[in-house]
Amino acid sequence: MAFSFVHAADLHLDCPLEGLGEVPPELAAILKNSTFRALDSIVDLCIEQKTAFLVVAGDVYNAKDKSLCAQLRLQHSLARLAEASIPSYIVHGNHDPANGWNAALDWPDAAHFLSSGKGGALPVICHGTEIASVSGISYAKGAVTENLAARLSPPKGSPFSVAVLHCNCGQVGGYEAYSPCTLDELARSGFDYWALGHVHKRSILHEQAPVVLYPGNPQGLNPKETGPKGCYLVHVSDSQAVALQFVETDAVRWSYAEVACSGMTQEQELIDKAQETLDGIRNQAGRPALVRLLLTGRTALHRNLARPNLLREITEELRDIDHAPDEIVWLEAIQNQTRLDIDLEERRTSKDFLGDFLRAVQEARANSEKLAELKDVLEPLFSDRRGHKYLPELNEEKLLAWLDEAENYGLDALVGGAEE
């Protein structure tokens, strides 16, 4: 029997969008509700497409002690699905493990929170016939290093077996190695479809049966999670052939755009180019967008841009929310990576102090030990009781980024008025 279902993951309900400083109240309201609106879109999709069921592969909430508001919104959404006779199958992930606080709410019968136990299968019955089975395991606690996939096996005789799991398949970088497993292992498991969650970037790991994929999160949560976000509408034919359809659900979209400043001599040129970039994003996104602009290139503007308030003023100038809600493009920040209009490599070879400085930076960049030594000077802030608590862990990537900026800063300062 042909049917369809929706595969979503990492809803992170009620998760505030990261990296945003102050935003105007009109936008703040949109941003605050963005994860909920993404959930609404998923539910609307299920109802419109009359899907057989919905699976959510973990991290439904953003935190173990999730807000009551988030739980009620999920309850309301699952109730809507239940009213439309669409069952939902949900597992908990590392962000919302089963041992977290749960408000005593009356959940609809059609909402199934899969346990953290053995991972038994639940049949999906449609018009009195079993069309599929859903297996899955919730995280009992936040950090699960056991390979939970090994616990799952498809039930015998199921027409189409779906496994729902929050895991790191194939050691995806930038994500904790929770419930680590390999693609090969999953491909050999006997399931027809692996509905994975945990990795926020959408990726199809195995397109042929069994299908293994991460749908990514339905709403980008920080400046790095750019581009369209959503879920997969999975069509299963009579012969169990799977067709995948990605559906955008993000209420707000993050964008990262580069503005090449080479050759610019006037701030107005920069403003015009940036405005053009923002307008382009406005026309493409079709929904509120949060944009980070990266200024690059060797330009005469570099010295002005290094002035403390100029970038802030330009940012303010370019921030304009006087648009329809779907056309708001909020300039989240401008990152200045422009350089003085000098040949850095040539200066690096000079025998003077500046050359020594640039060579020292290069040395630190190339030598991880030297780079690590620089952590010591950051201790006053990063090892401060509160700094340690609230700031993210120092890592090499960050250090290298700061080193780039430090090089730029030192270059600007040492060259000083000599270039003027």
Add this chain to the structure above:
Amino acid sequence: MRIKEFFISGFGIFAKEHVRELSPGLNLFVGDNEAGKSTLVAFFRAIFFGFESGQSKENSYKIAGAVEHGGVITVQTERDGKEYAIRRAPGRAQGEVSVTMPDGNLRGEDVTGQLLPGMTKDLYRNVFAFSLDELQGLESLKGQDVRSRIYSYGAGAGVVSAVDVERQLEREMGEIFRSQASTKRANTLLGKLDDVHIRMGDLRSENSSYHDTRERLAQVSRDLDTLEQSIESMQSEIIHLGQLERAWEPWTELCEAKAGLERLPTIETFPEDGIGRLDRCEERIKDIEAEQKEKAREQERERTKLCEVDVDERLVEARSAIDSLMQGREHLESALKDLSGLRKEAEAAHCVLGEALRQIGEEWDEEKLESFDTSMPVIAEVQDWRARLERCSHDATQASAKVEEADRSIGESKEKLENAERQMTEIDLPVDSEHIAQQECALKRVRSGLSKVDTLNLEIEHLRQQDNERGKSLERCERDLDQQSRPFYRKAGMVLALALMTFVVLSRTNLPTAVGLGVLALLTLVVGEMFERSSRAAENERRAQLREDIQRLDEAKAQSERGMKERGDELEKAETKLSSAWADLGRQSGTLDDVDRLEADLNTAKEILSRCRTLREQVADSLRRLKDAQERQSELQGKLDETKSEWLGWLSERGLRPTLTPETTLELLHKIEAACDKLRTARARDERAAQVEKYLDEREQKLNEVLESCGRSTVDRDGMSETLSRLKDDLQDTLSNASERDKHQENLERLSLELSSWRDKAHRAQDEFVGLLRLGSAADAEEFRKRGRYYSDRQERLVQIQQHENEIELIAGLGKGAWLQGELAQTDELSVQTELANKKEGLEHSNGESREKLTEKGSLLTTIKDMERSDELSTAMAEESSLRANLEREASDWAMRAICKEILRQTRERYEKEKQPRVIREASGFLSKITSGAYEVMSPYGQEEAEVVTPGGVRRTRLSRGTREQLYLSLRFGLIRQYSSDAEALPVLMDDILVNFDPKRSRAAAETVLELAQSNQVLFFTCHPETADLFSTLDGTIAQLAVQDGRIARVAP
């Protein structure tokens, strides 16, 4: 940069001093102690970098109450030669600086920063403007500022020192974060994050109480249900007890009423209000008897009055007829009076009508008048006829006028034509155009012929003259040809002339005559031969020429003769043609004047002929117009006649005379209309008179009928009015009497009826009285009254019993009265009241408890709703995220700076360690020069001081004061050199720095100062004349200025 001039004001010893034109090289200020040299050094430092503050240990040189403290230094940059005037005046602690730019604009501190880039006050004091004190002071070069510059000048990155950058980084990092601080940006964010975290913890714990709250809500709801049941039971008991309490009073009264009833005799029925009714009945019987007696007396009085009244019944019967006659009395009298007048009016109207008919016409009578139609359509028709006839008549008249006009026009044109024709005959010229054309042609030919004859005559004359001239020329040539053949005379003449010339020459030269003659002969021979030869050649040439001329002239003469002959033939032909042309003109010959005259006549004839043609055309045109006009006139006349005939038809159709025009017809119509009016008037008058007559006859007849019915004699038309008056009076009298009689009769009838009625009433009252006694089962009135009272008491008791029972029923509820009475019979009032009070108290308590539970339930519901709706946690999480983002940004800024600072520090330390700065190298050169190569400078890394070494590298740790000063001076010179190589060379001020140097080194140092003055302007202050002399010895052109008692004067070199 160099100082061009300065103006010092209110500064130490100087009141106002203006020094101009300072040398770009060395300027030597010489003056005694206290003369103001140090003040000047301080002045320059103050103007460039600010006054010394009150707290400074340095002298501020400010004079209280003096002129404005400060001054102006005008500097000129090396880079572009532009001048800037830096003025510092009192203001802020360091004074207010204003810089007059080359373009005249005023600027501030920023410009001094640009003019003295990277320079601080201390650096300037220690390196560029120093006295012996600074030179000797070891510390002055130990400062981090100076020291860092010594090293960082080698950075090759301009004037920005790595130390400056490090400091800037330190400052910026300090603005972002500092341990233990709370107001720095990152610290503030960390504090806020702590707050948000606490708030989030609270909100989360609030959220976790959600389940408990819901549990508590369920418990409270259950408690409330139990309480409500208990309250309901208590309320029903209270209601029952309340019923007993309220029913107690009617119950008591009911019992009393029942007891009273039992005590009274049983009288089941009694007339309602029996006693009252009996009393009222007895009273009424008495009243009726009195009234009966009064009515009988009145009846007797009326009968007497009736017998006394007399009435004429016939007159009364004729009353309506008399009234009718009386109603028309005024009309009657008026008719009697008007009748004769009306008859006269009718006659007069008939006379007027007759007159009107006569005016219209004899054939007109009243019948025709009545039948004739004078309505508006007829009038309109006549008016239309009038218009049509007028239009036709007008058109006919206009046509006649046009005919006349055309006729007149023809006459005029004919007359003009005749005049023209007459004129033509008068001038005796051809009168047809063909003839005129022939004449014109002939005239042209004559004119052409005359012209050609004249031309040919002139040409023949000209040829003849030419022929004559050529004949003369020919003769002349032939004559010339003859003369050419006789040259002897010319030769003789020439020999004679030569002899004469030879004679003159010889007579002057005193030569012998023979010789002279010989020479003469020889000369004559030679010249004669030469002349002969040349003459012969010329003669031949001339002759040939003349022969050519003669031949040419012969040819020309023959040609002229041929021409004359040709012209003569042409002339002959032309004269023949001319004669023929003249013959055409009717003449044999004539002149050009004749031709002109003939031409003028011909033009006149042409003009007249043209006029005649025009006039003939006009006549023809006028004739055409006349014909058209006549046709039109005839047409319109026909139309007019036709219209008139139609008009006559119209008149005869209406029986009107044919002589009438529409105007007279209209007038006639008006008259007919007037006659109709008069006819109508006459008829109306006749009718009126007849009506009056008829009316009077009717009245007379009616009156006489009335008179006859009343037995009275009849009257004629004249006595009608009087008889009617009398009849009316009699009727009134009789009617008055009849009315009185009727009144008495009516009274009698009424009284009789009343008496009968009173008798009936007396019977009815008596019957009622007896009936009451029977109903009351009483024999007499006394017994009736006694029984009535018993019955009344009994009825009252029964009503009371019913009322109380109803009350009890009302309290107990429908159909429960008996049950309640039973309850009441079994209890007593006190126990009911006690039990009710107890129950009420219990209910009050339960209600209180219920209210508390309800409040709690409401509160719990609100809490749950709030929890469900609350987005405080979301808001706090968003705030936390925002704060974290801001913190991360700040931390990134801080970290980047920290890393930059660290790498700068490492680089600088390595640089200091590995590379000897250029400053040191420069200083070493200076020291070597001052010490005549004895020492050099070296700057070991990590030590506070530069060291003196011998050229062999041997360190000299123990230095004399002089050598030390020389080292410091060298270091300063090195710094100055270094600075100048990177930026504008600043002026250097030195205050008596050579005093501790031995003469040899003094001289060497002075030489280095002069060397420095090549690149930097130097202002050297000294109180030692020998120092001044030293410089003068080294360079005689040095500018010297004498400083004395606050005055500065230039000293001649």
